[in-house]
Amino acid sequence: MSMTQQAEPAVTSPPAPGPKDTDGRTAERPLALRLLARPEVGVFLGAVAVLVFFLITAPPVRDGGSMANILYQSSTIGIMALPVALLMIGGEFDLSSGVAVITSALTASMISYQLTMNVWVGVIVALIVSLAVGLFNGWMLVKTGLPSFLVTLGTFLILQGANLAITKLVTGNVATDDISTMDGFDQAKALFASSFDVGGVQVKITIVWWLVFAALATWVLLRTKYGNWIFAVGGNKESARAVGVPVTFTKISLFMLVGFGAWFVGMHQLFSFNTVQSGEGVGQELIYIAAAVIGGCLLTGGYGSAIGPVFGAFMFGMVQQGIVYAGWNPDWFKAFLGVMLLGATLINLWVRQTATRR
């Protein structure tokens, strides 16, 4: 939660009040408004509300181990939600991100196993494949001018079919073979899927990576030229191009960043479960997009932050696991999830409107 400190306003601060304002509140209000106008404040409040709610209704959540579990679930969504959010700020979105995770895991697993190579060979090849998928998405988008919905819907279907067909062709089964006894597996597991002890609680390494990537993404968005480019191409592509922003490069690289995220999460799945089911991942892309939108990124682009999706993913993980910790009737699970997410999004919207109304 200490991540809030690193967040900077992603929108320009409102102009300072004129010296003639003397009704006594003006010194305070701009600061509060400035805070509230941040894209991540709504989701921060929503996440706190959900957390407090479950801390009260579900006693097991108060345990450190449970919190580590909730954060783990959040991190596997959150690591992908970050590049998906950056892409969304850049004005595009990617429907292939869910199955791309599985594509990456399948590639690494099959390359290592079938060629009996050190697993790192598979890991590197999978990275190349994932980046290539991103490159293809971005290149198609830029070359054809089609909306990203269509381009990535195509990629989504292609990957979904290819995952299944190629796995079946290569292994003769629909799941990959167990690679846990192969050379390099333990090193790779240490990097992608290990856990460490914090005061008697087993914490998954993905949580650390998640926060590191979030800090990195925040820095890139707010402190680098590339970050400005992302906001610019998402806000208005033509004006961005007119003032010299490399639109093509920015869009393609954002898609490749999603590819990188898919690779990372894919490697986590491979090294924590040893095998991969080729039919998985369908539907996850919407969860990543939802986490980004709940996190304050606009579907239309040009607005958002990297820290918002962190809370968005946390909220998703919290609600999903909180319902189980609370021991509620499991038949209602999806309905609870929908209601709580909608509620959180409304808080988000309300906060943003209150903040921008003067």
Place this chain on the structure above:
Amino acid sequence: MDRSSHSRSRRMAPLVALAAAAALTLAGCSSGSGGKKAEESAEGAAAGKANTPRMTVALVTHQSPGDTFWDIVRKGAEAAAAKDNVKLIYSADPSAGVQANLVQNAIDQKVDGIAVTLAKPDALKDVIAKAKAANIPVVGLNSGVSEWQKLGLMEFFGQDETVAGEALGKRLNEAGAKKAVCVIQEQGNIGLTQRCDGVEKTFSGTVETLNVNGTDMPSVKSTITAKLAEDKAIDYVVTLGAPFALTAAQAVSESGSGAKVATFDLNKDLTGAISKGSIEFAVDQQPYLQGYLAIDSLWLYKNNGNYMGGGEQPVLTGPAFVDKSNVDAVAGFAAKGTR
């Protein structure tokens, strides 16, 4: 001409060198353990081939893409087809309406027999009647043990999900379990619900159900971990598919809970887990047999007029238990992806 080809070859030189270097590096990276090289090259259950006239059979299931279970059913069907000189047309779709269309498609192709799963019997009623009107024999497999006769199917091969659940419940009683959680990976699937209901019927302790998102393994793991933390009294986790059992075993060992894991269905990694002891036992419905018998029965009917099960009773392929005592015998077949 000469110049350009020369310059091209010069431009290619670094690329060739790079490729060669990459190949050399890769050669140094081979794994000393595991992998394809360690896998024994084993032959499938191939027998001779019948010299009966070539016939065409359609197998239409409600498989969702990439499910290990259905892959085994299909392998059984393919083995029977190869042996019986049958051309097998396999098609599948989890949505009932599309499955009905696929059966219609088979009728239009004038196949010699249809094998179909009855996950949603009502949706298939009309199209099965059409097949009968066209004099195409239809057999059922896997799901629909209580419906197949009503729909006028010739024979049925499968397991009664409720009976399988009841058998597992009894087994839990023998193991002295007090509280079990039944993990459903696809909310609203009738067969899966019947399994949990069957367990509840015979198990003397209490059963709770837990819905998980089957397409997202990390989430399955977190949710099971959460359930074990929420209710410390749980001493058995019952999963309804092999991949979920392996994930449940991980969740149990990492959460430090003393719970044990039992599951429906089998795959090759699961046999390893049973012999290691991280999973107690599996209820196998022998999917290979379901696919194999469905095709073989249509061949027998066409060539010798036989009915398996006498046309009155279903042919049950399960529940067969796999535990530590018999896992070694099963493991070899499971490794080939046929059991």
